[in-house]
Amino acid sequence: MLNFSREKYLKVTGGAIELREEIERVVDKIYEKGFKNLFLIGSGGAVATFYPFEYIVNSTSTIPAYAEIAAEFVLQNHKQLSEESLVILSSLSGTTEETVAAAKYCKERGATTIGITGEYNKPLADIVDFPLVNFAENDFASDSNQLVLFHLIFRLMHKNGDFPEYERFATQLEILPEKLIEAKERFEPKAEAFAIVYKDEPYHMVVGSGTTWGRAYSYAMCVLEEMQWIKTKSIHAAEFFHGTLELVEENTSMILLKGEDETRPLMNRVERFAEQYTKKLTVLDTKDYALEGISLEFRKYLSPIVTSTLLQRLSVHLEDKRNHSLEIRRYYRTVAY
Amino acid sequence: MLNFSREKYLKVTGGAIELREEIERVVDKIYEKGFKNLFLIGSGGAVATFYPFEYIVNSTSTIPAYAEIAAEFVLQNHKQLSEESLVILSSLSGTTEETVAAAKYCKERGATTIGITGEYNKPLADIVDFPLVNFAENDFASDSNQLVLFHLIFRLMHKNGDFPEYERFATQLEILPEKLIEAKERFEPKAEAFAIVYKDEPYHMVVGSGTTWGRAYSYAMCVLEEMQWIKTKSIHAAEFFHGTLELVEENTSMILLKGEDETRPLMNRVERFAEQYTKKLTVLDTKDYALEGISLEFRKYLSPIVTSTLLQRLSVHLEDKRNHSLEIRRYYRTVAY
Numbered sequence: 007m008l009n010f011s012r013e014k015y016l017k018v019t020g021g022a023i024e025l026r027e028e029i030e031r032v033v034d035k036i037y038e039k040g041f042k043n044l045f046l047i048g049s050g051g052a053v054a055t056f057y058p059f060e061y062i063v064n065s066t067s068t069i070p071a072y073a074e075i076a077a078e079f080v081l082q083n084h085k086q087l088s089e090e091s092l093v094i095l096s097s098l099s100g101t102t103e104e105t106v107a108a109a110k111y112c113k114e115r116g117a118t119t120i121g122i123t124g125e126y127n128k129p130l131a132d133i134v135d136f137p138l139v140n141f142a143e144n145d146f147a148s149d150s151n152q153l154v155l156f157h158l159i160f161r162l163m164h165k166n167g168d169f170p171e172y173e174r175f176a177t178q179l180e181i182l183p184e185k186l187i188e189a190k191e192r193f194e195p196k197a198e199a200f201a202i203v204y205k206d207e208p209y210h211m212v213v214g215s216g217t218t219w220g221r222a223y224s225y226a227m228c229v230l231e232e233m234q235w236i237k238t239k240s241i242h243a244a245e246f247f248h249g250t251l252e253l254v255e256e257n258t259s260m261i262l263l264k265g266e267d268e269t270r271p272l273m274n275r276v277e278r279f280a281e282q283y284t285k286k287l288t289v290l291d292t293k294d295y296a297l298e299g300i301s302l303e304f305r306k307y308l309s310p311i312v313t314s315t316l317l318q319r320l321s322v323h324l325e326d327k328r329n330h331s332l333e334i335r336r337y338y339r340t341v342a343y
Numbered sequence: 344m345l346n347f348s349r350e351k352y353l354k355v356t357g358g359a360i361e362l363r364e365e366i367e368r369v370v371d372k373i374y375e376k377g378f379k380n381l382f383l384i385g386s387g388g389a390v391a392t393f394y395p396f397e398y399i400v401n402s403t404s405t406i407p408a409y410a411e412i413a414a415e416f417v418l419q420n421h422k423q424l425s426e427e428s429l430v431i432l433s434s435l436s437g438t439t440e441e442t443v444a445a446a447k448y449c450k451e452r453g454a455t456t457i458g459i460t461g462e463y464n465k466p467l468a469d470i471v472d473f474p475l476v477n478f479a480e481n482d483f484a485s486d487s488n489q490l491v492l493f494h495l496i497f498r499l500m501h502k503n504g505d506f507p508e509y510e511r512f513a514t515q516l517e518i519l520p521e522k523l524i525e526a527k528e529r530f531e532p533k534a535e536a537f538a539i540v541y542k543d544e545p546y547h548m549v550v551g552s553g554t555t556w557g558r559a560y561s562y563a564m565c566v567l568e569e570m571q572w573i574k575t576k577s578i579h580a581a582e583f584f585h586g587t588l589e590l591v592e593e594n595t596s597m598i599l600l601k602g603e604d605e606t607r608p609l610m611n612r613v614e615r616f617a618e619q620y621t622k623k624l625t626v627l628d629t630k631d632y633a634l635e636g637i638s639l640e641f642r643k644y645l646s647p648i649v650t651s652t653l654l655q656r657l658s659v660h661l662e663d664k665r666n667h668s669l670e671i672r673r674y675y676r677t678v679a680y
Contacts, residue, residue, distance in 0.1 A: 043407075050585020065419050070380075070407055077581035078552060081605040082402050104581065209546075209574060215415060227578075227586035235589055237546060239576060241564075244414035244441065248387025249564035251674050252572055268418040279680045337588050343616045 007194050009322050012187060014143070019183035021140040022153035026176060029154070032136045033161040036118055042090035043070040044162070045112070047079055049104045051228040052096040055151050057220025058310040059159050065268070067168040077104035080111045089116030094158065096121070098147045100128030109133045122154050145318060145332075148224075149186065152311040153179065160307075174301070181299050182308070186315040189295040193316045200288055201323035207286075208237060210259045211250065213276050214313075215243035216269030217306065218292075221313045225263075229321050233332040243272040251279065258284045263317075264291040265309025290316055344531050346659050349524060351480070356520035358477040359490035363513060366491070369473045370498040373455055379427035380407040381499070382449070384416055386441045388565040389433040392488050394557025395647040396496050402605070404505040414441035417448045426453030431495065433458070435484045437465030446470045459491050482655060482669075485561075486523065489648040490516065497644075511638070518636050519645070523652040526632040530653045537625055538660035544623075545574060547596045548587065550613050551650075552580035553606030554643065555629075558650045562600075566658050570669040580609035588616065595621045600654075601628040602646025627653055 044063065046056035056073040063071035072086065076095070087093075093112040097105040100123040110133055112119050121134035124141050131137035138158070142150040156179055164172035204210075210230060214222030219242050226240035241250045243262075254260070260280045264273045280287045292305070292312040300308065325332045337343065381400065383393035393410040400408035409423065413432070424430075430449040434442040437460040447470055449456050458471035461478050468474035475495070479487040493516055501509035541547075547567060551559030556579050563577035578587045580599075591597070597617045601610045617624045629642070629649040637645065662669045674680065 050582060053582075061419070064421050064423065066422070068422050070423055075579060075581045077609055078579070078606055081608065082398070082553065083605065084401050085403070085405050086401065086407055216419070227582065231576075232586035232589045237574065237576065237590060239568075239574065242412060242415070244412045245387060245390075245564065247675075247680070249569035251680075252569045252672060253574060254673075268420065269415055271418065272414055275680070279674075282680075283674075335589060336591075337616075337620075338584075343584070343588075343612070343619075 007190060007319070008326060010190070015146055015187065016183055018140070018142045018146040018150050019153055019186070021142070022150045023180055023183070025138055025140060025154055026157050029138060029157045030161055032120065032138070033158065033165060036092060037165045039118065040090070041092040041118060042088070043072070043086055043092070045087060045091055045093040045117070046071065046073040047076050047093060047105065047108045047112070048096045049076045049102055051148065051224045052098075052102070052105065052151075054220045054224030054228070055096065055148060055155070057223065058217040059155050061217055061219070062307060063159060063163065067163040067166055069162065069166055076102070076108040080104070080108050087112065087115055087117060091117040092120070093117045094120045094122065095130065095134065096123070096151060097130050098124045098142060098144070098151070100125040100130040106130055106133065120158070122151055148314045148318070149311060152314065153182070156307070156311075171303070175304055178300050178304060182297075182311070185297045185300060186312065189297070189312060190315055190319050192295060193319055197316070197319040197323045200320060201327040204259060205324070205327040207259050210236065210238050210261055212238055212240045212261045212263070213243050213246060213273070214240070214263040215272040216265060216267040217309045218263040218265040218313050221310050221317065222263050225317050229317070232335070232338070233321065234324055234328065234330055243269070243276045246276050254280070254283045256283065256285050259286040260284055260288070262287070262289045263313050264289060264293070265306065265313060266292055267306040267309060344527060344656070345663060347527070352483055352524065353520055355477070355479045355483040355487050356490055356523070358479070359487045360517055360520070362475055362477060362491055363494050366475060366494045367498055369457065369475070370495065370502060373429060374502045376455065377427070378429040378455060379425070380409070380423055380429070382424060382428055382430040382454070383408065383410040384413050384430060384442065384445045384449070385433045386413045386439055388485065388561045389435075389439070389442065389488075391557045391561030391565070392433065392485060392492070394560065395554035396492050398554055398556070399644055400496060400500065404500040404503055406499065406503055413439070413445040417441070417445050424449065424452055424454060428454040429457070430454045431457045431459065432467065432471065433460065433488060434467050435461045435479060435481070435488075437462040437467040439467075443467055443470065457495070459488055485651045485655070486648060489651065490519070493644070493648075508640070512641055515637050515641060519634075519648070522634045522637060523649065526634065526649060527652055527656050529632060530656055534653070534656040534660045537657060538664040541596060542661070542664040544596050547573065547575050547598055548590075549575055549577045549598045549600070550580050550583060550610070551577070551600040552609040553602060553604040554646045555600040555602040555650050558647050558654065559600050562654050566654070569672070569675070570658065571661055571665065571667055580606070580613045583613050591617070591620045593620065593622050596623040597621055597625070599624070599626045600650050601626060601630070602643065602650060603629055604643040604646060
């Protein structure tokens with residue numbers, strides 16, 4: 007696969023999986039103390055990675071969960087935050103200003119804080135009560151993050167009595183990285199074909215629902231817009247029919263991220279519409295990937311990581327065919343603002 | 344003002360204000376029974392209208408509040424919904440399929456339901472425990488809805504001990520429609536000038552934060568996209584710096600919706616950025632409108648209705664200058680999907 011190191015990928019994802027014991031120790035300690043609600047706080051790609059987990063907790067568990075944008079959260083005075091709150095923050099570099107400020111803010115209010123990050127001795131790891139550290143290059147950070155969260159969030163739900171299958175789930179996560187590589191390989195020709203056909207496309211709609219909505223939101227914003235300077239509209243499948251549909255013409259590019267959770271019928275409805283009204287329809291469907299050894303009942307939870315692992319291949323081919331490095335920025339870390 | 348009937352506007356908004364006594368009776372009855380959390384459920388423009396109120400409740404009150412997309416909500420199995428939940432739903436026509444289905448779903452689960460709608464004897468009013476009905480034409484529906492919600496949500500917070508100023512607030516709402524007309528009049532030349540300059544603009548970024556985020560989201564989707572077929576990206580001011588900023592060039596149109604809540608510094612930051620990097624910057628700032636007789640401390644709550652009342656003028660002038668009726672649709676109620 008183009009610009010892909012199997013070895014590096016397995017090292018990064020393996021690092022996340024190796025955190026299992028530590029995560030379980032942390033969760034057990036937190037449960038001893040007890041907590042009343044859960045905040046998931048980040049900025050950009052990090053908060054987007056939390057959206058599927060907010061959805062999953064709300065669907066599976068009695069723990070009230072809130073995913074929040076860091077910079078807004080420190081201003082809003084959210085009344086559900088208290089010393090009985092558990093706060094999970096995430097920043098790969100450990101230096102994202104707003105997220106570091108949110109970590110401080112939550113600590114000052116007595117909440118218990120966990121930080122998912124790639125680096126020790128950086129502000130986020132230094133501030134939080136429990137840093138969970140796994141080094142990851144930018145391109146594999148999302149998969150690493152999600153693997154940490156699958157252990158962390160599902161262990162929390164397990165301790166809360168909402169997810170008795172945790173042991174089996176966590177064991178299956180061990181083989182997931184290999185299965186994700188197989189999925190990437192299977193997707194590879196499609197990723198390249200997409201990049202060839204759409205390299206000059208000026209605008210994409212990216213549609214998701216349930217556990218794939220956060221992936222649609224972040225792929226549009228953090229890859230297509232930030233890294234490729236292509237205009238996008240990310241839109242929830244249920245909301246699509248309340249306005250955005252009117253833009254669709256036969257040359258409108260639509261990218262549908264289909265997962266396997268309860269909201270799949272919402273995506274099917276958008277797909278049926280798109281099939282009729284545009285010639286530029288791309289469907290990424292997690293169902294097309296076998297993930298052998300993963301139980302059927304866990305697949306719906308894994309839709310976001312399958313989606314993001316595939317999309318990462320799309321990015322590599324867009325970079326190549328568009329001759330536009332994923333690393334260049336007009337503004338970010340280039341000018342002050 | 345172009346295509347504006349002062350009489351009709353005062354009739355519609357007056358109708359919402361006249362619901363005050365009924366709303367207070369409903370809230371008092373609900374408080375007798377008690378409730379544990381609050382769900383705000385709608386689709387498209389209706390759920391977007393709820394977003395500022397979700398923000399306000401989370402910032403002001405200890406009542407846990409969740410704004411949810413109707414079609415997703417009925418599939419998700421949200422574990423916080425119970426017979427101790429209070430659910431507010433909204434649909435102007437009273438027939439929005441997903442919202443009606445959500446009302447049924449919540450009732451079946453024993454939740455207490457309130458329906459904000461324009462019509463009696465339509466499914467929404469028939470299903471909910473407490474219909475709050477005010478007839479409104481499409482163009483004034485958002486202001487009507489918000490006026491009902493200001494009474495309803497702030498009375499709830501008042502009864503919960505979080506908003507002792509309710510009496511004074513509700514009294515001031517009586518003069519608000521007149522003040523909103525004055526704001527529209529003041530904005531009128533700017534609205535017309537915008538439509539002249541931007542009538543052929545193919546893409547706008549619409550930015551909001553806190554209580555104006557929902558307005559940014561819905562103006563982009565329900566007016567620019569649905570009614571004018573213009574591409575948009577609605578983006579939260581805090582998230583703008585995590586991707587979307589990279590798209591900005593000197594000919595990128597940015598529309599900033601500045602309100603007066605705690606998150607205003609986030610908007611200021613985007614404004615400073617935009618001033619430097621685009622020549623096509625439009626700022627709607629609620630601070631520019633006097634609203635004489637409204638206390639300073641209430642202005643932050645009213646930012647969404649001030650914003651939407653101004654934006655409504657923008658729509659009228661876009662329709663006129665673009666010669667594109669706000670009523671025509673390619674798909675909605677035109678084809679089956």
